[in-house]
Amino acid sequence: MAKFLVIIHAPGVTPEEFKESAPEILKNEHATYVHAYANLVEGTIVAVYEAGDADKVELEMERLGWPFDEIAKIQYESSLEDLAETV
Template sequence: MATFLTLHQAPGLSADEIAGYGPEVAQGVHARFRNLFVNLRSGFIVTIYEADSQDAVEQEFERIGFPFDDIHEIDYTLDEAQLAAMTSGATS
């Protein structure tokens, strides 16, 4: 299963409105929800999903009824521990 990052613009969306999508998101019919990051003031939303394809993620948002601007497959990740290990031999 691949990981996908999605971008959304929803100015004026409230935390309560986001929670209203929760039951549908939790069903995960076409794609599996992993994370949500939101700036409520600007309406900027990033989600992380796992799915077999980008089409599956698109189908999931269509099913939920939530518009998206972009979907990108993630093919490389780096966490804090991996960054530290990568740079531990670096000189200043």
């Protein structure tokens, strides 16, 4: 399965609203939630999903009712440890 970044701009979203979405997120009907990073003050959310293709991630965002700005396939990832090993 490929990993995808989902970029969402949702000003005003609170941690409580994010938690309220948890039961629906956990259903993983079209794509599997992996992780999210958020700046709730500015309303920027970056979520990582696994799926067979970007269309599945888009279906999942539509099912959740989350308007997204972009879905991008992750072509490369590296941890700090991975990066340190290259030096």
